[in-house]
Structures are given as C-alpha cells and as structure tokens.
Amino acid sequence: MRNVAALVGGRAAAFELGVVCQVFGLDRSDDGLPVYDFAVCAAEPGAVPSTSGFEINVVHGLERLASADLIAVPAWPELDLRPSPRVGAALRDAVARGARVLSICTGAFPVAEAGLLDGRRAATHWQFADRLARRHPAVRVDREVLYVQDGPVLTSAGAAAGIDACLHLVRREHGAATANALARRMVIPAHRSGGQAQYVELPVPSGTGGDLAGLLDWARAHLDRPLTVDVLAARAHLSSRTFARRFKDATGTTPHRWLLDQRLQRAEELLESTELPVDAIAARAGFGSADTLRHHFAARRGVTPIAHRRTFRPAAMRRSNEG
Numbered sequence: 001m002r003n004v005a006a007l008v009g010g011r012a013a014a015f016e017l018g019v020v021c022q023v024f025g026l027d028r029s030d031d032g033l034p035v036y037d038f039a040v041c042a043a044e045p046g047a048v049p050s051t052s053g054f055e056i057n058v059v060h061g062l063e064r065l066a067s068a069d070l071i072a073v074p075a076w077p078e079l080d081l082r083p084s085p086r087v088g089a090a091l092r093d094a095v096a097r098g099a100r101v102l103s104i105c106t107g108a109f110p111v112a113e114a115g116l117l118d119g120r121r122a123a124t125h126w127q128f129a130d131r132l133a134r135r136h137p138a139v140r141v142d143r144e145v146l147y148v149q150d151g152p153v154l155t156s157a158g159a160a161a162g163i164d165a166c167l168h169l170v171r172r173e174h175g176a177a178t179a180n181a182l183a184r185r186m187v188i189p190a191h192r193s194g195g196q197a198q199y200v201e202l203p204v205p206s207g208t209g210g211d212l213a214g215l216l217d218w219a220r221a222h223l224d225r226p227l228t229v230d231v232l233a234a235r236a237h238l239s240s241r242t243f244a245r246r247f248k249d250a251t252g253t254t255p256h257r258w259l260l261d262q263r264l265q266r267a268e269e270l271l272e273s274t275e276l277p278v279d280a281i282a283a284r285a286g287f288g289s290a291d292t293l294r295h296h297f298a299a300r301r302g303v304t305p306i307a308h309r310r311t312f313r314p315a316a317m318r319r320s321n322e323g
Contacts, residue, residue: 001100001173003037005060005068007091009083009110010044013075014052016104016162020072022186023166033182034174039064043084051077062090070100070169073107074162079131088114095152102169103155104162111153112136120150125158144252163188175312176269212236212250216258223263223286229255259286264300267293271309278305 004024006017017040025038041060042048048058065071071094076083091114095101103111108124109132111117118138123129129143142148147156147165156165163186171179183189215236219227232255233243247255267285270276276284282293297305 001036001069001169002034003068004039004070004072005064006038006040006072006074007062007065007087007110008040008042008048008056008058008074009076009078009087010048010081011077012048012050012056013077013105014050014054015159016074016107017050017056019104019159019162019166020074020102023163023170023182024070024072028182028185031181031185033178033185034170041065043087062086065090065094065099068094068099070102072166073101073103073111075105075125075158076107076109079106079109079128083110083113091116098152100152100154100169102165103153104165105156105158108132108155109135111155112139116153117150117155120153121148122150122153122155123148123157123161124155127158175272176265177272180269212247219259220262223259223266224284225286227259227286260296260300263287264296267297267305268301268308268312271305272312281305 004020006020006025008017021038021040024036027035029035039060040056040058041062041064042058043062045058045061047055049055071091087110091101091111095116101111101116103124105125106128108117108122109128112122112132112135117136119140121140121142122132123142123145124132126143129141132139133141145157146161147154147168149168154165154169156162167179167183167188170182215232218235219232225231229240229244232247233240236243238246244255247258251258253261263285267281267287270281270284274281278293279290282288282290285293287293287296294304297303297308301308303311
C-alpha cells in the first residue's frame with residue numbers, strides 16, 4: 001500500500017476527509033513512518049465546498065483512482081443525490097485490478113451504489129444504518145460495530161471510527177509497531193477492535209467500583225496472569241455479575257472478548273518485535289500454550305503466528321536473520 005486516493009463528492013465532509021489526510025497524507029518519515037503518494041480527487045475537480053463552510057481545491061479527477069492501492073471514501077453528505085455512474089465504474093475497476101476501498105461513515109453509500117457491498121457485511125454510522133439497509137437490501141449492514149472488513153472493502157462507522165479503521169489498515173499493512181507509533185504521533189489510542197459497539201448507552205459511573213480505566217490498564221500490564229471475570233470483578237470491588245454488566249455497558253463488549261483482543265494484540269507485538277518462540281509468546285500474552293495461541297490467531301486473524309511474523313517483521317530484523 002503506497003498510493004492512496006481520497007474520493008469526495010459534490011461536498012466534502014471536513015472531519016472525515018481530515019482523518020484520511022492525517023493518516024495517509026502527511027510526511028512523517030522523520031519518525032520512520034511510511035509515506036504515501038496521496039491525493040484528493042472528485043468526479044468534478046475544482047472548488048469543492050465542505051460541510052464546515054470552506055472550500056477545498058480538488059486538482060485530480062477520477063483518473064487518479066486508476067493508480068491507487070487504496071481508495072478512501074470519507075463521509076458522503078449528499079445522500080439524496082446518487083453519485084455519478086462514473087464514480088461507481090471507477091470504484092469497480094479499481095477493485096477488479098486489486099485495489100482496496102475504505103469508507104468512513106456515510107462513505108459506505110457510494111461504495112454500496114457501486115455494487116461493491118452486495119453480499120458483504122458493512123458498517124456505517126448508526127443513524128444511517130437502516131437507511132443503507134433499505135436502499136441496498138443486498139448489503140448485510142452491521143449496525144453495531146466500529147468497522148468491518150469483508151474482502152477488499154473496509155467500512156467504518158462515524159467520525160472517530162474512521163481513525164480506528166485507518167489504523168487497522170496500517171496495522172495490517174505495516175505491523176503493530178508502525179500503527180502504534182503513528183497513534184502516538186497523532187495522540188490517540190493505538191487500537192480499538194472493530195467489533196466494539198458504536199454507541200454505549202450507559203457509561204459506567206465514576207466513583208467506587210465504577211472507574212474501569214485503571215483496571216483496564218492493570219489488566220493490560222498483567223495479561224500473562226490467569227485473568228477471569230471473578231479476578232477483575234474483585235479488583236473492581238463488584239460482584240461478578242454486576243461487573244460483567246457494567247463492563248459491557250462501558251466498553252460495548254464482554255470481559256472475555258476484550259481480554260482476547262488484548263492478548264492477540266500483545267502476541268502480534270511480540271511476534272513482530274522479538275525473536276521469542278511461539279510458546280514463550282503464548283505464555284507472555286496469557287494464552288497458556290502455543291496451541292491455544294495458534295487456534296485463536298487463526299480464528300481471528302486468518303493466519304498462523306509464524307506467518308504473521310514473516311509478513312510483519314521489520315525489514316532490518318529480516319535482513320539480520322538472513323545474514
């Protein structure tokens with residue numbers, strides 16, 4: 001992934017376009033981060049008004065999509081206006097030659113209009129999920145998740161979920177160390193699982209037994225321990241049932257699922273940054289055995305731990321080993 005194009009319509013969503021520009025459009029080579037050939041394009045180049053009262057000058061037309069490895073479609077404000085058929089054709093042609101597509105928020109609508117979401121799971125902002133499902137019944141709209149990847153298309157929910165989706169792509173392309181370094185540069189959390197709920201109805205109250213932030217930090221620092229709901233609940237001074245309910249209310253997921261995500265992330269980091277054998281990594285990440293790590297890694301990542309290490313190990317480490 002070296003060439004990235006952001007596609008806007010007749011109006012540009014300022015924040016969502018800014019997310020794409022922040023992740024893919026800035027030169028952060030001074031921090032050793034990847035640099036992309038980045039451009040913004042539109043079906044009608046020129047002055048494009050934004051949703052925030054200013055205009056952007058879009059230089060490139062749809063021909064720019066023909067060379068992109070990734071096409072990012074930020075939120076699409078004009079949902080009542082179907083995009084030009086040329087937009088759909090350009091997106092389909094790009095995917096046919098092997099490009100990937102990322103949508104943020106209502107950017108899923110022009111991607112669905114192109115037929116690229118037919119038969120696939122897709123996410124969009126929860127306020128527009130029913131509308132997407134009605135307009136495109138062949139799309140399997142997931143109303144809960146932050147983002148979901150199905151084949152060459154990655155769709156995400158509103159606003160900040162776009163940051164999570166972008167970091168997910170960077171992580172899959174360049175590894176956890178690069179994604180974490182980029183997150184630090186942007187001063188944002190390094191990783192949120194795509195399966196996390198979009199909208200938390202009842203935040204956990206502050207006060208005794210209610211502040212989970214310190215507990216989650218403690219759990220991350222002790223993943224090698226046999227953490228259970230009972231153990232976490234005891235540290236939170238709550239009953240196991242109350243803790244599990246409040247955890248789900250606060251995070252949108254279960255303690256078990258959250259721990260599994262954290263352990264997989266730790267295993268990825270160790271695979272990429274160390275020469276530890278798989279059984280040692282399994283122990284440090286809290287899986288207990290290499291077989292358990294392999295099982296969960298294959299189920300959630302689709303590859304073996306060793307295959308992940310080969311793919312994402314830094315180039316310098318690979319050269320050292322080969323030497």
